[in-house]
Amino acid sequence: MAVRRLDAPRDVEVPAELLTTDAHDLVARDDVDLVVEVIGGIEPARGLILEALENGASVVTANKALLAEDGPTLYEAAEKAGTDLYYEAAVAGAIPILRPLRDSLVGDHVTKVMGIVNGTTNYILDKMDTYGAGFEEALAEAQELGYAEADPTADVEGFDAAAKAAILASLAFHTRVTASDVYREGITEVTAGDVASAKAMGSVVKLLAIAELDGDDVSARVHPVMIPRTHALATVRGAYNAVFVESASAGDLMFYGQGAGGEPTASAVLGDLVTVARAKVLNTRGFGESAYAARAVRPMGDTVTRYHVSLDVADKAGVLAAVATAFSEHGVSIKAVRQEGRGEDAQLVVVSHEAPDAALAATVQHLREMEYVRDVASVMRVEGAV
Amino acid sequence: MAVRRLDAPRDVEVPAELLTTDAHDLVARDDVDLVVEVIGGIEPARGLILEALENGASVVTANKALLAEDGPTLYEAAEKAGTDLYYEAAVAGAIPILRPLRDSLVGDHVTKVMGIVNGTTNYILDKMDTYGAGFEEALAEAQELGYAEADPTADVEGFDAAAKAAILASLAFHTRVTASDVYREGITEVTAGDVASAKAMGSVVKLLAIAELDGDDVSARVHPVMIPRTHALATVRGAYNAVFVESASAGDLMFYGQGAGGEPTASAVLGDLVTVARAKVLNTRGFGESAYAARAVRPMGDTVTRYHVSLDVADKAGVLAAVATAFSEHGVSIKAVRQEGRGEDAQLVVVSHEAPDAALAATVQHLREMEYVRDVASVMRVEGAV
Structure with a gap:
């Protein structure tokens, strides 16, 4: 040793x-x-x-x-x-995840993997969800209890999760994906308002490592996601980890357990x-690399996602029409809108249909510049049926 | 073919x-x-x-x-x-469960496996929990939707789950357990009242296949169980399946997905x-049987369990003392009691500490014969921290 x-x-x-x-x-x-x-x-x-x-x-x-x-x-x-x-x-x-992907599911066709693969960030987001705490407060608690390190960068900025996303994408799609291919956003910008906004939608905010097949290409990314509380991943609390696998024949599978320690x-x-x-x-070998598929990694801007946007707007006639126009100008169609008047102001929550991430980001930029829009209070990508 | x-x-x-x-x-x-x-x-x-x-x-x-x-x-x-x-x-x-047990966890020490391994009964119990439906009503709906067969005996009486419990016990504990070794109770006796009683406790009723190590012996059983809603197995809805594994080093793991189809x-x-x-x-072989441990299968009466008992009692002084005495006479200690007066009557809910199942069953029989006890409204075994 x-x-x-x-x-x-x-x-x-x-x-x-x-x-x-x-x-x-x-x-x-x-x-x-x-x-x-x-x-x-x-x-x-x-x-x-x-x-x-x-x-x-x-x-x-x-x-x-x-x-x-x-x-x-x-x-x-x-x-x-x-x-x-x-x-x-x-x-x-x-959590056994390599053997299921390399062996049990070898006769199936995996289409998407979504993982809560970093216990520190899940602990922090869970506290924000449970107590309405802000990020800094929840991080401080996590540090005190030993769930976060003194320098939490690798966890809260998503570097740790991005490495795991690369490994999961490589295994699930029989190709080579490295950490630098993975789009990465951490949780430092997630606010108590974002979490409350998710809660009002019956959803919860999680940091997910996502590996997805899009045609012959792969998308690999780490970012905060709003998922409905009915989704199996929403039930993963504290510092626990889970990997959710969507496949053509086996359907949805989830593997759950302690991620670290x-x-x-x-x-x-x-x-x-x-x-x-x-x-x-037995004088033989186990699994070698399975990378028979040379797949391109799709840039984030071209990756199809969905957005949840919460806006503080002036409570005037025509606001909804103007906002809807901004979405349609960028080719993004709207799935659901909820408007709540509050005297002078109104709160407008929009959930989009699927669109390229760049078009969604451009829409948000456009909204920020609109006269009627006082504040873009929360922007969050969405996974799972909402 | x-x-x-x-x-x-x-x-x-x-x-x-x-x-x-x-x-x-x-x-x-x-x-x-x-x-x-x-x-x-x-x-x-x-x-x-x-x-x-x-x-x-x-x-x-x-x-x-x-x-x-x-x-x-x-x-x-x-x-x-x-x-x-x-x-x-x-x-x-x-759901990959054989490979994790045979391979991934081979260097660990599995102590308990609890599975929701029958989709039909989980569907029925989930409907009873969600809508307060009775067993017959939920079964009829399950049959209409194709989740239950015209003759549902194999599912609702627990025969299907018992076969799976035997396989899980054999794999987890490297021994031989057959279906006839498995203690079996189905869900036909589960009432809307049982489910409501569980709900009031923050729990839910599930039919579990349980394989447990008790010293060198094995306990293998299938019966309805009350588990807290915070337990990962409580989140398994509809016809989904899940297997929860407790092990010495890996801790708690859960494998979730579609169980049939x-x-x-x-x-x-x-x-x-x-x-x-x-x-x-490769000119080699995969796993053979791993049954190096010749373990006795512990009879249900000697298996340590916990009970939740809900009683309708006369609302008089001394009732709680009499009930507590009945428990202690059978060597069963009480973990929690909740009493709610309702004029003439009171409802008394008792959750026991761990005790041999036979002692718990004898306690319940004793309670049934007590003058003060008008009705033993619900008896259910408990798993997970309550």
């Missing part, structure tokens, strides 16, 4: 002769069949994993960042050496370890 | 030369590598599957009844012939088919 410090305090007693600080020396040994990498980050993890694979060892890793940045390189090294590369712990902790990660790593060991004993 | 009638109308056109009515002849052929059995029931399915396995073919089946009655015989035949036996479709349709079944069968074919190409 390679560690940073030989004398660091450990929960489990490990005989001193099993510890080393020289990881390179360890992975290069002749008698190593399998290397478990739980360092995280790009380097030195990548170098060590490649060394291990080239040396004929199989690798089990929980390293989502590396897989999302450079998965194909690792897969190619494993392929060349005839060894295994497993990483169940990289997405949604102990030492023990769930250990469970997933051990499951992989046994699978890889079993394959070795 | 062996069929009952060569000229039956089919959705898919099948060339006549691929059809036969002689299934035995088909499974005995030399050029058959893999047999898919979707006949259902014990015979002739068992004979055909054994013939196929003995003949060196692998078998993919959706036959829960046969697996729950005689799984070990099939496994032994597969083991002897060095072939594969897969049956993902047998439990919870297309031709397409979900086809998806699961195809997934198995590809897995088995892949193993054949």
